[in-house]
Amino acid sequence: MTEATLIRKGLFRKVLRAILMMVSIAIAFFIFAVLGAVNKAFNAGVDVAAANRLVTVNAINFTVSMPYAYYGRVQGVEGITHVTHANWFGGYFQQPANFVQTFAVDPESYLDVYPELILPPEQREAWLTTRTCLIVGQALATQYGWSVGDRIPLNSNIWQQADGSSAWDFDICGIFTAEDSSVPTNYAMFHYDYFNESLAFARDTIGWMILTTEDVSLNDQVADEIDAMFANSPAETETTTEAAFSQAFIEQLGNINLILTSVIGAAFATILMIVGTTLVLAINERTKEIAVLKTLGFQSGRIFRMILTESFLLSLIGGGIGLGLAAGLVVLIAGAFQSFLPGFGMPLSVVWQAFALMIGFALVTGFFPAFNAMRIRIVEAFGKL
Amino acid sequence: MTDQLPLYQLRDLSKTYTRGKESISIFKGLNMDIQHGDFIAIMGPSGSGKTTLLNQLGGIDSPSSGQVVFEGKRIDNLSQGDLAKWRSRNVGFIFQFYNLMPTLSAAQNVELPLLLTGLSGGERKKRVKTALEIVGIADRAGHKPRQLSGGQQQRVAIARAIVADPKILLADEPTGDLDRATADEILGMLQQLNTELGKTIVMVTHDPSAAKYAKRELHLDKGEFVERGKTS
Numbered sequence: 271m272t273e274a275t276l277i278r279k280g281l282f283r284k285v286l287r288a289i290l291m292m293v294s295i296a297i298a299f300f301i302f303a304v305l306g307a308v309n310k311a312f313n314a315g316v317d318v319a320a321a322n323r324l325v326t327v328n329a330i331n332f333t334v335s336m337p338y339a340y341y342g343r344v345q346g347v348e349g350i351t352h353v354t355h356a357n358w359f360g361g362y363f364q365q366p367a368n369f370v371q372t373f374a375v376d377p378e379s380y381l382d383v384y385p386e387l388i389l390p391p392e393q394r395e396a397w398l399t400t401r402t403c404l405i406v407g408q409a410l411a412t413q414y415g416w417s418v419g420d421r422i423p424l425n426s427n428i429w430q431q432a433d434g435s436s437a438w439d440f441d442i443c444g445i446f447t448a449e450d451s452s453v454p455t456n457y458a459m460f461h462y463d464y465f466n467e468s469l470a471f472a473r474d475t476i477g478w479m480i481l482t483t484e485d486v487s488l489n490d491q492v493a494d495e496i497d498a499m500f501a502n503s504p505a506e507t508e509t510t511t512e513a514a515f516s517q518a519f520i521e522q523l524g525n526i527n528l529i530l531t532s533v534i535g536a537a538f539a540t541i542l543m544i545v546g547t548t549l550v551l552a553i554n555e556r557t558k559e560i561a562v563l564k565t566l567g568f569q570s571g572r573i574f575r576m577i578l579t580e581s582f583l584l585s586l587i588g589g590g591i592g593l594g595l596a597a598g599l600v601v602l603i604a605g606a607f608q609s610f611l612p613g614f615g616m617p618l619s620v621v622w623q624a625f626a627l628m629i630g631f632a633l634v635t636g637f638f639p640a641f642n643a644m645r646i647r648i649v650e651a652f653g654k655l
Numbered sequence: 656m657t658d659q660l661p662l663y664q665l666r667d668l669s670k671t672y673t674r675g676k677e678s679i680s681i682f683k684g685l686n687m688d689i690q691h692g693d694f695i696a697i698m699g700p701s702g703s704g705k706t707t708l709l710n711q712l713g714g715i716d717s718p719s720s721g722q723v724v725f726e727g728k729r730i731d732n733l734s735q736g737d738l739a740k741w742r743s744r745n746v747g748f749i750f751q752f753y754n755l756m757p758t759l760s761a762a763q764n765v766e767l768p769l770l771l772t773g774l775s776g777g778e779r780k781k782r783v784k785t786a787l788e789i790v791g792i793a794d795r796a797g798h799k800p801r802q803l804s805g806g807q808q809q810r811v812a813i814a815r816a817i818v819a820d821p822k823i824l825l826a827d828e829p830t831g832d833l834d835r836a837t838a839d840e841i842l843g844m845l846q847q848l849n850t851e852l853g854k855t856i857v858m859v860t861h862d863p864s865a866a867k868y869a870k871r872e873l874h875l876d877k878g879e880f881v882e883r884g885k886t887s
Contacts, residue, residue, distance in 0.1 A: 271763045271779075273770060279758040562754045565715055566815075567743020567771050569736050648715040652750075 273576065280556070281580045287552065288584070291545050295588025295631070296595065298541040299624055303596030305530045306620035312526050313517075321486045323383065325515035326479040326496055329506040332518070333358070335475035336505045338466075341376075344479055347495050349488040354379035355476040357465060360428040361458070363414060370410065371457035372424055374465035377403075383480050386449050393418065393444030401464050404440035407455030408447045416442055424458075430470040438468070480512070538631075545584070546635045553577060553639040560643050561651030574644040581636020582629070589628035593621065660727045662823060662855055663689035663712060668721035670707055681707045682878035685721070689823075694849040694856045696869035703875045705859040706827055712857060713746050713825045714738040726822075743771040747816030751828035753808040755800040761811045762787065762796040768819040786814040790844060806837035813844060817854065824848065826858040830865050842868040 282288050326344065328334040341355050354376050361372035377398050381387060389397060389405065397403050404424070406416055416422065420442045430436050440460055448455050466473055483492050493509035500507045510518070553560075560573060597616045604614050668685040671678055681704040689695060689712075697705050710716035711723055714730050715738075723731040730741060747768075755764045762783050769779040787793040790810040800808050809829060816824055826845065830838035846868045848854040858869060866872045874881040 271759075271766050271770070272776075275763070276759075276770075279756070283758050558754065559756055562750075562756070563767070564739065565713070565742065565748050566768050567739045567741075569739045571736075649710055 273572075277576050277579050277583065280576065281583055283552070283556070287548065291548055291584055292588035292591065294541045294544055295585060296592035298537045298631075299589040299592030299628070300596045300599075301537045301592075302534050302627065303593050303616065303620055303624055304599060305534055306623065307596070307600045307614065307616050309526060309530045310617045310620060311614040320482070320512060322483045322489065323512040324481050324483065324489060324493055324496075324509050325512050326481070326507050326509040327477075327515070329497075329508040332478055332515070334505075335472060335477055336479075336500075336507065338474040338476050340500065340505070340507070341476060341479060343499060344481065344496055347492055347499070349483050349485075349492045349495075351482045351484055352379060352382040353479055353481040354383045355462070355479045356380070356459075357462065357475075357477040358428070359424070359426050359460075359465070361424040361426055363422065363424060366425075366427065368414075370414075370424060372404075372426075373457065373459050374462045375459045376462050377459075380459065380480075383482055386453050387446045387455075388448060389444050389446045393446075396443035400441060400443050401461055402439065402441050403443040404458050404460045405444035405446050406442055406458045408445055409454070409456040410458055411442075411445045413456075416445075418442055418445060429465075429472075431468040432470045434470070438464070478515075538627075542631065542634060545631075546638070549581060549584075549635050549639045550642070553643050556643075557646055557651045560646050561648045564646065564648050570644040573646075574640045577640035577643045578632070578636045581640065582632040585628045585632035585635070589624060589631070593624050597621075661688040662691050662693070662726060663687070664722070664724040665711070666722040666724065668708075668711065668723065669719050670704065670711065670716075671719045680878060682875070685878070685880065687873075687880060689855065689857065691822075691855055692849070692853050694846070694868075694870040695858070696866035696872045697857065697859045697875055698861055698863070698866050698872055699875035700861070704878060705861075705875055708875065709825050709827055709857065709859050712823070713748060714742050743768060743819070745822045747819070747821040747824045749809070749812050749816050749824060749826035749829045751831040753800070753805075753812045753832075755808055755811055755815075757800055760797050760799055761792065761803065761814075764800070764811055765814045765818050767815060772819060782818055783814075786818040787811075789817065789848075790814045804837075805833050806840060809833065809837075809841050810844070813841070813848075817848065817852075822855060824854050824856045826856065828860055829858060830860070830862065838862075838865065 326336075326340075328336050335357070338355075341353065344350070345353050357374040359372035359374055361370040362368050363370050381389065381394070381397075393405070397405050404422070411417065421439065422442065423437045423439050425437045427436070431438070438460070446455060462476075481492070483489055489511060496509045497507050563573060564570070600614070600616045665685055665687040668687075669683045670681040671683075672681065673679075685708070697708060699705050707716065711718055711731075714723075714733070718731055721731070722729055725741075725745065730738065733741060755761075756767070759767070765783045765786050766779055769782060772779075774782070784793060784796075787796055790813050792807055792810045792814065795803060795807060795811075800811070803811065809832075813829075816826075824845070829845070830841050833841060842865055845856055845858065849856050849870070856869070858865070860866055
């Protein structure tokens, strides 16, 4: 027998109680890990944003367009290496439920601004020269089973062509991938010209511009210059970093971070109270046994350490089970979420955070029972003064 | 040098408890020597301070004044940590209600005090086996306390008390929860430990027939010792 045996026996003194506490902790960590993975996927755009990439949108809102002429004017701003523009198409395939994130872009400059997107040379050539070309991200292509050479119609739930149709026909001439798996490839792009020329309304407008600066240190200067250039015009602009733009985009859905943090916080607070109280009661129940250990010569510090270790074991086993189940679930459903949340998976950062939380949880729930156990007075515990 | 000194010397020992504004004196100015190899039965009516005195001897309670000297060294002024160390090396406790760990087997209960020593696992096992053999319960080594009778549990408790070879065994009403026949067995065993292994034993009891197994009987009454010869 070792001290570890004593700790294990203490923890599983009442097996059902220990299991129920572990299940409670597992639930908390399951919620934490799954929601953490969701949150991370929501923020993937923020995480992969390049530091020197800026986004210019209409100051009213990024859904309000700007004159196409802005694109030409911005190109002259000092400190900029590349500029491109994009329009939100709001597409779907065959029926509105088959949502397809689609953008009308300037074909060449877009790839200059996003060098992380990989397109084989022959597909790149086709992309630049074919007016009806649609390049599709790998995740999206996999989702719909599309391949190069397919001809598909995409409908827009925003735009209309001059002939009243809302469907555009496209030739898939490229499937792009990305250097980093965290870069989303769940969208499609086509030529702005093809889009603009057929529009029934709002021609010669762009949704937003994306530009890269020569150096991150020039970001503020470039942003100020662009916004100053269009100040007091009918379409004033607001230029921010790509990360800030992505964050603002996510916040259109609501403050995801706050919602997830609140849910996780509520789960943890509840389980903290349940486990904390149960542990205090469990240790109170063992007052006499602890007094016996002290009588035999176990020092208070050792008692404290043993009880705290029980709390750590409880937290690590329960938390580990919850984390494992969450990782399993995330892996299982990741495929189904790829189009909506590209890069949905169990990030290592969430795993580390979970372990840090397990340690914190063990300390918070275990400290007071361990402290109380340490302070037990033998004669009082035996009730014989 | 140590052999010439008594094992214990209690000098002018007093214990007072305060409950609210009331001060209760348990005993005052007690003096007593306990020699190596002694077997003392401390008797007295309920509330006379028998257990409180045993707690002082075992270093699990401190006196209000006076000195508890063990092998020439004061223990009443030791820190809690030092007292714990001292107890683990020198004292074996036997309780009325056995106080075994319900989740541990008999052998594991006996092994508990040895976890505080630097002995190897193999050596600990050997000692546990010997202790269980001495108390005649080696065949129940793997049983949990709830699977043992009261007498068997007390034998395990005695094995736990002697396994680390302490200098003194302190027994608090060791037969208080047992029937007469079992009590006689347990007391016979304590007597054997005293006569054959030379263990010094201090036993608190209010059972005169239990006290007969001791070499000396001390009666604590109104906070004072009244020494009487053995009643038979």
